[in-house]
Amino acid sequence: MTNKLFRYLLAAFLLVSFKAISQHHETAGQHAEKSEHQTENTEHDEGFDVGELVSHHLADSHDYQFELPFLHKTIHLPVILWTNKGLSVFPSSKFKGDNQGKVIVTDDKGNKYVRLHEVIYYADKLGEHEHPSAFDFDKRPLNFSVTKNVTGIFFSFILLFLVMYLTAKVYQNPKKLPKGIAGFVEPIIIFIRDDVAIPNIGKAKYEKYMPYLLTVFFFILFSNLIGLIPFSPFGYNLTGNIYITFVLAIFTFIITTLSGNKHYWKHILTPDVPKLLWPIMIPIEILSMFTKPFALMVRLFANILAGHTIMISLVALIFIGGTLMVAPVSGFFVIFMSFIELMVAFIQAYIFTILSALFIGLAIEEHGHEHEAKHVEHTI
Amino acid sequence: MNLTSPETLIFWMTLFFLIFFILLKKFAWKPILNAVKEREESIENALLEADKAREEMARLKADNQKILNEARAERDQMLKEAKALKEQIINKAREEAQLEANKEIEKAKLVIESEKQAAIKELKNQVSELSVSIAEKVLGEQLKNKEAQLKQVEKLVSDIKLN
Numbered sequence: 001m002t003n004k005l006f007r008y009l010l011a012a013f014l015l016v017s018f019k020a021i022s023q024h025h026e027t028a029g030q031h032a033e034k035s036e037h038q039t040e041n042t043e044h045d046e047g048f049d050v051g052e053l054v055s056h057h058l059a060d061s062h063d064y065q066f067e068l069p070f071l072h073k074t075i076h077l078p079v080i081l082w083t084n085k086g087l088s089v090f091p092s093s094k095f096k097g098d099n100q101g102k103v104i105v106t107d108d109k110g111n112k113y114v115r116l117h118e119v120i121y122y123a124d125k126l127g128e129h130e131h132p133s134a135f136d137f138d139k140r141p142l143n144f145s146v147t148k149n150v151t152g153i154f155f156s157f158i159l160l161f162l163v164m165y166l167t168a169k170v171y172q173n174p175k176k177l178p179k180g181i182a183g184f185v186e187p188i189i190i191f192i193r194d195d196v197a198i199p200n201i202g203k204a205k206y207e208k209y210m211p212y213l214l215t216v217f218f219f220i221l222f223s224n225l226i227g228l229i230p231f232s233p234f235g236y237n238l239t240g241n242i243y244i245t246f247v248l249a250i251f252t253f254i255i256t257t258l259s260g261n262k263h264y265w266k267h268i269l270t271p272d273v274p275k276l277l278w279p280i281m282i283p284i285e286i287l288s289m290f291t292k293p294f295a296l297m298v299r300l301f302a303n304i305l306a307g308h309t310i311m312i313s314l315v316a317l318i319f320i321g322g323t324l325m326v327a328p329v330s331g332f333f334v335i336f337m338s339f340i341e342l343m344v345a346f347i348q349a350y351i352f353t354i355l356s357a358l359f360i361g362l363a364i365e366e367h368g369h370e371h372e373a374k375h376v377e378h379t380i
Numbered sequence: 381m382n383l384t385s386p387e388t389l390i391f392w393m394t395l396f397f398l399i400f401f402i403l404l405k406k407f408a409w410k411p412i413l414n415a416v417k418e419r420e421e422s423i424e425n426a427l428l429e430a431d432k433a434r435e436e437m438a439r440l441k442a443d444n445q446k447i448l449n450e451a452r453a454e455r456d457q458m459l460k461e462a463k464a465l466k467e468q469i470i471n472k473a474r475e476e477a478q479l480e481a482n483k484e485i486e487k488a489k490l491v492i493e494s495e496k497q498a499a500i501k502e503l504k505n506q507v508s509e510l511s512v513s514i515a516e517k518v519l520g521e522q523l524k525n526k527e528a529q530l531k532q533v534e535k536l537v538s539d540i541k542l543n
Contacts, residue, residue: 060384118384134383143385150392157400164408171415182412189412210413211405219397243389247397 050316057312058237058305060149061118062092066232077151081120082142085109092145101126111141119143152236153244156223164218192217192353200357201364209360212255216248217353224304224345228338230311239348240304242297249297252356257289260363292359296352303348307341504542511540 064075076093086109094105101114104123112123116131121140126132132139163181170182178186197206197213223238238244268285271278314337317330515536 060389120385134385140385143388144391145388146392147384147388149389153389153393153396157396161400161403161408164404164412168408168411168415171411186412186416190416193413193416207413211401211409214409215397215401215404219400241389242383243386244393246386247390247393251397 048316048319050313050320053316053319054309054312058240058308059118060147060241062095062115062120062145062147063097064148064151067235068232077146077148079120080144080146081107081113082144083107083109083111083122084141085111088141113141118147120145149236149238149241149244152223152226152238155233156219156226156236156238159226160218160222188217189214196350196354196357200354200361202361205364209255209357212251213353213357216251216356217349220248220300220349220352221345224349225342227304227308228341228345237305237308239300240308242301245297245301248300248352249293252296252359253290253293255356256293256359256363259360261366263366264363292355296355300348300352303344307337307344311337311341511536 062077062079064077066073066075074097076091079088079090079092079094081088088107088109088111090105090107095103095115099115099117101116101121103114105113105115107113113120114123114126115121116126119134119140120143121132125139134140163185167182167185170178170180192213193206193210196217197210201209220239223236223244226234227236227238227240229235268289269282271281271285273281311334314330314333318324318326320326515533518532518536
């Protein structure tokens with residue numbers, strides 16, 4: 001009975017997912033077509049731009065396309081800019097879906113903006129056919145808009161908070177056994193405590209770092225899982241975004257650096273090698289302070305991004321082939337990849353957390369065991 | 381993948397992370413971790429107490445055995461003493477009875493002796509009376525001859541043996 005129900009649910013889920021993606025493709029195609037008409041570029045008139053579709057799915061956006069079979073709607077999120085004339089807020093609908101710098105938006109302070117690939121520039125500072133980098137801060141205002149991924153971060157955190165708050169409620173009577181949601185969450189929390197925090201940080205000091213490790217682990221896990229569900233209000237590419245992993249890695253870096261004891265700094269500034277080697281070793285040690293969180297950032301970002309790219313590309317195969325015959329094959333591979341990605345979702349959350357714990361543990365350890373740490377890092 | 385403005389996500393991510401970190405820490409992690417720790421401690425305590433109770437029980441059992449053994453030993457001791465007492469009493473009674481019997485025998489011996497003496501005395505008296513009468517009769521017949529008479533008397537007298 002349950003088995004049957006489960007099968008129906010799975011079928012419905014897959015149907016909804018594929019429909020959502022195909023619908024999205026249609027709209028993306030329409031958008032692309034529209035802009036192509038505007039540029040009067042006839043080269044790709046009939047072609048289907050996979051790159052466009054993939055990058056559109058993976059990138060952040062000012063518009064949130066709500067994708068459900070019966071509800072397909074674009075939500076225009078607010079644009080918040082810090083310009084040379086102060087704060088400027090207007091809805092992103094003013095750009096009318098344009099991402100090619102064709103629509104010029106004027107705000108109430110008289111500034112003119114254009115949007116190129118989801119980056120907003122000053123219209124008057126942009127030359128003809130110029131495509132500046134997003135890091136060119138002279139040509140664009142600082143952008144604090146609520147983008148799609150911002151709503152994703154918020155959604156992920158709200159979900160996380162809700163789940164954990166409900167779990168905490170179960171424990172109001174401490175004698176009670178963990179039931180319902182707590183029965184699912186508690187083993188993970190205990191796992192993080194007993195197999196991640198205590199072995200790496202040590203029994204004496206681990207309690208201080210538990211909230212951080214748990215927050216990071218569950219945020220990454222929730223974001224990874226939310227990213228795997230391919231329709232709204234899920235399907236964000238949060239942990240596959242390098243800015244988000246950058247923030248997570250920075251937090252680990254700050255905590256590591258701030259909790260570093262004198263052994264940690266001694267190890268960096270006066271390494272245990274002949275003084276002749278110090279000019280080489282000290283820069284290496286200082287560099288390694290930064291490479292550790294850098295590796296954290298890139299590992300998570302690349303893993304999740306790669307997974308999303310493969311999935312969307314497999315679905316796009318149907319449209320590239322232009323025939324429905326490809327669908328079963330790519331469908332099979334998408335399901336196969338989904339299982340792998342499900343595993344990756346847990347593994348990457350675990351790796352980020354255990355390495356964070358390891359780096360913190362190295363920084364507060366009384367005697368250096370850096371070889372062990374490097375060994376673990378290399379194996380992962 | 382096109383990179384978008386970095387500050388957008390970095391700003392919001394940092395903000396949300398800090399806000400929700402504080403919220404989660406206060407409303408979720410602390411209560412959950414505390415509850416789990418408390419429960420683990422209570423389980424550990426319960427186990428320790430169970431061990432203690434088991435030890436206590438073993439100790440009580442040993443005590444019981446000891447008390448039982450002591451009681452048994454005491455009973456044995458008492459039995460032994462009673463036996464000894466019985467023996468003693470019997471012996472004493474026996475000795476006393478012996479003593480009494482000896483006394484009785486002694487007394488009887490004395491009575492017998494005195495009776496004997498009395499009998500002897502009586503016998504002597506009778507013997508002497510008989511002797512006198514015999515002598516009278518013999519003398520009466522033979523005392524015609526004075527010499528013979530004397531001789532006879534002498535002979536008679538010397539024949540008489542006084543015990």
